[in-house]
Amino acid sequence: MVRVATYFAMTFGAFLFWQSMDRVHVWIALHQDEKKERMERELEIKRMQAELMAQAKESDS
Template structure:
């Protein structure tokens, strides 16, 4: 009886551990995606800012 109870407890523990690791994995993946999106947006803003400043300098040099 003790072996059956131990097996059941270990199986339940392994299942709970597996489920919690799955949730952690999904959370980390979503966090990485959000971080990458934020970095992409920052790079786009930086690129647009540089283009705008180049246009302003070009206009000022012609004036």
């Protein structure tokens, strides 16, 4: 009986471990996507700033 209970507990523990690892991987992937999108937005803002600075220099000349 102890062996059966131990086997069940180990199996259940392994199941919980894999489920938590799956959630961790999903969380990491989502945060990587958010970071990539944020960096793309920052690059677009910098590009627009450079464009506006170039236009301002042309209009001043």
